[in-house]
Amino acid sequence: MSKHYSALALARHALDPDMPWPKAWESPEPKSSYDVVIVGGGGHGLATAYYLAKNHGITNVAVIERSYIGSGNVGRNTTLIRSNYMIGGNTAFFEHSLKLWEGLSHELNFNCMVSQRGQIVLAISPVQMDVFARRGNIMRLNGIDAELLDAGEVRKLLPYLDWSKDARWPILGAIMQPRAGTVRHDAVAWGYARAASALGVHIIENCEVTGFLINDGLVSGVETSRGRINAGKVGIAVAGHTSHVAKMAGLRLPVESHILQAFVTEPVKPIVDHVVSWGAELFYLSQSDKGGLVFGGHIDGFNTYTQRGQFNRIQTVAECAVSLMPFISRLRLLRHWGGIQDMTPDGSPFICKTDVRNLYLNGGWCYQGFKATPASGWTFSHTIAHDREHDLVRDFSLDRFGKGRELDEFGLGNWTYKQ
Amino acid sequence: MMIPCPHCGDRDVSEFRYGGDATKQRPKHGTGDLRTWHDHVFVFENPKGPHTEYWQHVLGCRRWFKLARNTATNEIGGVVS
Numbered sequence: 001m002s003k004h005y006s007a008l009a010l011a012r013h014a015l016d017p018d019m020p021w022p023k024a025w026e027s028p029e030p031k032s033s034y035d036v037v038i039v040g041g042g043g044h045g046l047a048t049a050y051y052l053a054k055n056h057g058i059t060n061v062a063v064i065e066r067s068y069i070g071s072g073n074v075g076r077n078t079t080l081i082r083s084n085y086m087i088g089g090n091t092a093f094f095e096h097s098l099k100l101w102e103g104l105s106h107e108l109n110f111n112c113m114v115s116q117r118g119q120i121v122l123a124i125s126p127v128q129m130d131v132f133a134r135r136g137n138i139m140r141l142n143g144i145d146a147e148l149l150d151a152g153e154v155r156k157l158l159p160y161l162d163w164s165k166d167a168r169w170p171i172l173g174a175i176m177q178p179r180a181g182t183v184r185h186d187a188v189a190w191g192y193a194r195a196a197s198a199l200g201v202h203i204i205e206n207c208e209v210t211g212f213l214i215n216d217g218l219v220s221g222v223e224t225s226r227g228r229i230n231a232g233k234v235g236i237a238v239a240g241h242t243s244h245v246a247k248m249a250g251l252r253l254p255v256e257s258h259i260l261q262a263f264v265t266e267p268v269k270p271i272v273d274h275v276v277s278w279g280a281e282l283f284y285l286s287q288s289d290k291g292g293l294v295f296g297g298h299i300d301g302f303n304t305y306t307q308r309g310q311f312n313r314i315q316t317v318a319e320c321a322v323s324l325m326p327f328i329s330r331l332r333l334l335r336h337w338g339g340i341q342d343m344t345p346d347g348s349p350f351i352c353k354t355d356v357r358n359l360y361l362n363g364g365w366c367y368q369g370f371k372a373t374p375a376s377g378w379t380f381s382h383t384i385a386h387d388r389e390h391d392l393v394r395d396f397s398l399d400r401f402g403k404g405r406e407l408d409e410f411g412l413g414n415w416t417y418k419q
Numbered sequence: 420m421m422i423p424c425p426h427c428g429d430r431d432v433s434e435f436r437y438g439g440d441a442t443k444q445r446p447k448h449g450t451g452d453l454r455t456w457h458d459h460v461f462v463f464e465n466p467k468g469p470h471t472e473y474w475q476h477v478l479g480c481r482r483w484f485k486l487a488r489n490t491a492t493n494e495i496g497g498v499v500s
Contacts, residue, residue, distance in 0.1 A: 243465035254461040257490070302437035305467045306493050310420055312433030345461050401461040402453065414463075 003198070005109050024190055025069075025197035030204050030229055034062045036384060037222055037231035039209045039245060040238035041065025043074035043185075043370065044362055046192035046203075047377020048237060048384070050108075053199035055378070056385035061201045062231075063193075064224060066208040070189040073240055076307075076339035077370040078262050078296045080275055080286065082119050082180035084146065086138040087409045089395025090348065094368075095144050096392055097375030098179060104374060110191030112183050113289070119180035119275040120149070120157065122324075124169040128279045132175035139177075149174045160271060162326050169280045169323065180275060182286055188373060212249040212359070219249070219359040235360045235384050237376075239349075240340035241305070242363035249356055254345055254401055255364050256414040258299040259338040261309035263317060265331040267291030276324075283320035292334060295321055299343065303414075309338040341366060343414035346400075348407035351380050351393040360384050361398065424476045425484050425498045438473025440464060441485045441499070467491050471499055 003022055013019055036052060038045045041063045052058045065071075081101050083094040105112045123129045129148075136146035154174045155163055161171060193203055204226070211223035212234065221230035238245045243255045267290050277284040285295040297317040300310050314336060322329045344350070344364040349372070354361050362380045365372060379390035389397070395407055420432040440463065446455045470490045475483045487496030 241467070243463065244467045252458070252462050252464070254463065256463045256465050257467075302472070303463075303465060303470070303490055304493060305491050308493070310432055312431070315433075402457045 005111075024194040025203050027205065028202045030062060030064075030202065030207065030224070030226055032228070033221075033230040034202070035060040035232045036235065037061070037229055037233075038063045038235045038237055039222065040072075040236065041069050041193070041203060041205065042072045042237065042239070043188050043192065043373040044239065044365075044376045044380070045235075045237035046189060046196055047373050048235060048362065048380045049201045049203075049377075050192050050196040050199070051377045051381035052385060053196060053201055056381060058385055059200035061196075062229065063196070063201060063203050064207050064209055064222070064229070065203070065205045068205050069193050069203065070186050073339045073341065073369060074189045074373070075186055076262065076337060077185055078284070078286070078294050079182045079185045079370065080119070080180070080284070081114075081183055081371045082177055082275075083144055083371075084119070084121070084135065084139060084175070084177045084180065085409055086135045087407055089407045090409055091138070091142045091144070093375055093379070093392045093396075094372065095142065096378065097372050100374035100378065101183060101371075102179070104183075104188075104191070108191035108195045110187060110194060112187040112191055114181065114183050116179050116181040117274050117286070118176055118178045119277060120154065120174045120176045121277040122154065122161075122174045122279050123172045124279045126172065129173050132173070136175050145177055145179050147176045147178065149176055157274065158276065160325060160327060162324065169278075182275065183370075185370060192377070209245065210248070212356075214249060214356055214359075217355070218357045233358045233360065233384050235362060235380060237362040237380065239342045239363045239365045239369055242342045242361070244305075246354075246361065246363075249354070249359055251354055251356070251361075253350075253361075253364075253398070255342045256303045257305055257340050258301070258343045258414060259304050259307065259309055260296065260299050260341050260367065261313055261317070261336055261338045262294065262296045263314070263336040264288065264292040264294050264334050265328065266334045268293070268331065278320060278324050280323070281316075281320050283317065283324065285321065285324075293321075293328065293331065299341070300338075305340055307338045307340060309336065341369065345414060346406035346408045347410055349376075349396050350398055351376065351383060351396045352389055352398055353383070353387070354398065358387075420493055421495070422474060422476075422486065423495065423498055424479060424482065426480045426482050427476060430476065430479060434476060434478040436475045436477040438475055438483065441471045441473045469496070
């Protein structure tokens, strides 16, 4: 049995087919007490547990997951990573995340298939080119890679777009982040789970948190479907269901749950080499290693917890796809699915302390949860370990709306129905 | 999802615009308490279950109405008067 994954281990197992690979992570019975309990075994919860053990030496940790590892949003996103942000509170955080992505496969000894294929955001108006130039300048001043491309340069990279004179949305140029790309999302959940487990973290699946033990404003544990678990500190990382879980602790939050749909077409030969985003609508696309074109768009636009999207959104996204790339009009959609995400009024997340002592909140990820996974775990574990917000997440606070410090990066809050 | 417009009957959701929680009470005019206004504007009940909400038949008769819907299932409970 090889605990460490390597070419040598692969060869050894190939030569001896009877030798089983060890389970990637242990499935222990929950203990009655832990130093830290993380509610939610998604990417963020698992990354938090891993960095608590790795960076802060806190290994008496349990991650409590209602279903199985990989069942939630970590496996429901469109796998993009990027750091093309320009508002102060976001820039450094997402760049830190991208840097962690770049070394993640080695860090976790698990191939996360990090593919820095570059993201190209297309401009369809001169104003958009100006906005992209500003964004690119701010990114470069922060040490983040960004390149402004004119139409000729874009055409060389993406010859398959509609460059005809009749194009509904003529393309004037683009901004590109060469280090952006995609990651195999299941591997992120499995890799963090395996690495955290190896450091002594208990990963407890099929165990639902049903309440919090709170006395005099101090949390001391959680009630679960498998009994009471005491904890010195508790972190909530259940984005999509943050309101629902936080309500058990008496918290009311600036969060609405919305559904975001994603789509995969039938597989075709390699054609789309980058992540391509469109300036005319919120629409983006990449090609998976299996050949399917993966794309997504806006939220459906009303709060819901059903993971089942509405047909009119499928239609809109398909129209975007065909308008941008007419040649895919005859491709069929193979699968589409929905994930429930926390939408906040400014489209930015929370990583912070709460009004309940020793209870910490990680949520409100809107469209950007997956790409934030490593930095979210990194900073949330710091916040829990030191009982003080990490410098990178100072602006991700719950009270920012009351103070007029919204982080309105893309104007993508839960307000679609109020615009 | 089909939505029962009180004027036009069952129509596809794509004809409607969502208007948010219909049970929120706007604080009284002149309320100076910023906390109250903050909660009114920024905090959402966001229940997983029954929800009473505003919809407008924006691509039809343009009428606003209140609808009961279950956010856990999208089951429509009907128009609320």
